[in-house]
Amino acid sequence: MxxxxxxxxxxxxxxxxxxxxxxxxxxxxxxxxxxxxxxxxxxxxxxxxxxxxxxxxxxxxxxxxxxxxxxxxxxLGVVSHQPLLYGDLTADQNLRFFGRMYGVSNLDDRISEVLSIVRMSARRYDLVRDYSRGMQQRLAIGRGILHRPxxxxxxxxxxxxxxxxxxxxxxxxxxxxxxxxxxxxxxxxxxxxxxxxxxxxxxxxxxxxxxxxxxxxxxxxxxxxxxxxxxx
Amino acid sequence: MAEGVGAVSRVGPRGAVGGYLRAVGAIVWKDIAAELRSRELLGSMLVFALLVILIFNFALELDLRTRQTVTSGVLWVTFAFAGTLGLNRSMAIEKDRGCLDGLLLAPVDRSAIFFGKVLSNLLFMIIVETIILPLYSLLYNVNLFHPGLIAVILLGSIGYVVVGTLLSAMAVQARTRDILLPILLFPVVLPVLVAAVRATTGVLQGLPLEDYQAWLNLLIAYDVIFLGVAIVSFDYVVEE
CATH class of the missing domain: 3.40.50.300 (P-loop containing nucleotide triphosphate hydrolases)
Known part of the structure; x- marks a missing residue:
């Protein structure tokens, strides 16, 4: 590889x-x-x-x-020590944006699936800037695996x-x-x-x-x- | 595989042009969504622009005739200063939390990222200009509602934003990004500002088109040339 x-x-x-x-x-x-x-x-x-x-x-x-x-x-999926996420967007909006950039199909379903994997479904519509560091990192992993790299x-x-x-x-x-x-x-x-x-x-x-x-x-x-x- | 990470897939089966436009659209959508939430960028640009025209209004106690001749200059200085603030903030948002890296990791041509940022910066600049123009008309008692003025403002703003977006991507890498952008930007956009001021003066004074056609041509040429330069060089600007 x-x-x-x-x-x-x-x-x-x-x-x-x-x-x-x-x-x-x-x-x-x-x-x-x-x-x-x-x-x-x-x-x-x-x-x-x-x-x-x-x-x-x-x-x-x-x-x-x-x-x-x-x-x-x-x-490639990349997760850094920085979250690479926009604080003024919600988890849903962040994943939607990166999903569009990567051309992910069935985006709504995939966002739900990824949020479930990283156990962030309950915070889907909350702003990322209000998350703890751990939650931001979990969402960052969600962003990293969103396009099934x-x-x-x-x-x-x-x-x-x-x-x-x-x-x-x-x-x-x-x-x-x-x-x-x-x-x-x-x-x-x-x-x-x-x-x-x-x-x-x-x-x-x-x-x-x-x-x-x-x-x-x-x-x-x-x-x-x-x-x-x-x-x- | 509801709870799995998901089968490996190679994304991007759609057409290259479709993917390119989708990426440009996604960046514009993202910038608008973030701005609707924070109102940081438009708010600071508007307040700053208002302060500039108020300061000029009080500092230059002008008679009506002089006022008409300096209007174009004051107007473009206001747009340029407010625009710099917006450009700086727009790219700083990308740099914070490493978002610029997130953008650059996407499997799209990097010129799509540049175009997306240009379009959203241009949109914010036009919104500020649309609010400032009637206020300026009122404060300075000058009629700015000329159809030709819209074309001049659009051409000048495009040139300013294209160069500004490229240079802000360069400046944002530096610790002194807030002061670096104006130092880099103003010498490069000087031809745009001079041409825009001259063309605006021509329009506002009701001169025949031939009298300021050369300045309009300069604006068009500048926009085209720097758009080409920016597309070619953006990849190198953002890469280590």
Whole structure:
């Protein structure tokens, strides 16, 4: 589903990604972890064609970025730590707007379905600016899955959530992954990443330094490896 | 699959033109719906425009003859200042909560996003102009109800909004976006403002069309050229 080879991204003279290779198979749930400034968000922004690679090859479902980014965006759902929602619109209006942008058919039914999935049906006609952070993030996931994407990218989705809201988000992520979608999630939370994902990639020094499949290491060993890798 | 996330689907089977127009329409609808709720943009533009024409009215104690000659300038300065406020706010709404990223992630040609924003900005500007014109007529005791004036205002507003929308998308990325937009915008729209003021003066003084035709042509040429420039460059402006 995702093929990244020799990816370099520099801002001015400062390289953030230095020849990164990254592959994700269809149906896989991969968590990318790493310290602040490691380039996790930069990697996701390149995958979403929000940023251009300085060098290297990026393919999503066989589509080359940034040349075929329009076609690639059709199969992408993105949930960021920012909700990407309009505060002055209701949940219904936000989903209706994004549904039109993505050309979603049977929009009324799909909005009802998505709001039910993220347990927001009761707040359908309330303004998003009046929602708690957790509710906004649930609706953001609703926006991300509205067009039934093949590939979901989550950029630190647990940021700013209280434990209950974070647990609810985990349930949603598991459901999304169980339905055969490919999921890539960046996170600072090593424990959560290890529990949710089928593979954890440690991003350090602008490259994927280690790749660990679920069950290879226990929680303590994963933490130890992370600190060894990221502290050099 | 009532409770499932839903089967994977590749969206967008409809025609490219249909999808493009649907995206433009969705952005205009979204901006109108948000504005009907908040009334932030139109409210601030209107209050600001009213203050400008009141300040000019008191600052320039003019006789009737002088008043007729400065009317066009005061009118366009009012539109330009109020317009800048609206353009800044319109793009700031997109930047807050990362909504601009949400727009850019949509599988539509990015010029559709630009056109959508241009149309909604133009609509808000025209609403403000429609309210300001009769008030201006009353305050300055100048008859502004000339059919030709509508064409001049429309052409001037299109040029102003097209360039303003492009530059506001650029300025909104900066921390100093509020002061950056006017600094970037006014030098670039100077030809529009000069041509619009001259053409407005021609219309209001009842001059024959030939006397201000050149300024109208300049407005049309500016609108066409900058529309083309904006369509080509918008993708690069909004991308990192």
């Amino acid at each position: 995702i093929e990244v080879r020799g990816l370099v991204k520099a801002f001015g003279v400062k390289p953030v990604l230095r020849g990164l290779d990254f592959q994700v198979a269809e149906g896989e749930f991969v968590a990318v972890v790493g310290p602040n400034g490691a380039g996790k968000t930069t990697l996701l922004r390149i995958l979403t064609s929000m940023a251009r690679p300085t060098m290297g090859e990026v393919r999503i479902a066989g589509l080359q970025l940034p040349r075929q980014s329009g076609a690639a965006r059709k199969i 093949e590939l979901l990218l989550f950029d630190e989705p647990h940021t700013g959530l209280d434990p209950d809201a974070a647990d609810m988000l985990d349930d949603l992520l598991i459901r999304v992954a169980d339905e055969g979608r490919t999921v890539v999630m960046t996170s600072h939370d090593l424990t959560r990443a290890g529990e949710l994902a089928s593979r954890v990639d440690i991003l350090s020094g602008g490259k994927i330094a280690r790749s660990i499949k679920r069950g290879e290491l226990d929680r303590g060993e994963l933490n130890q490896l992370y600190y060894e890798v990221t502290r050099g």
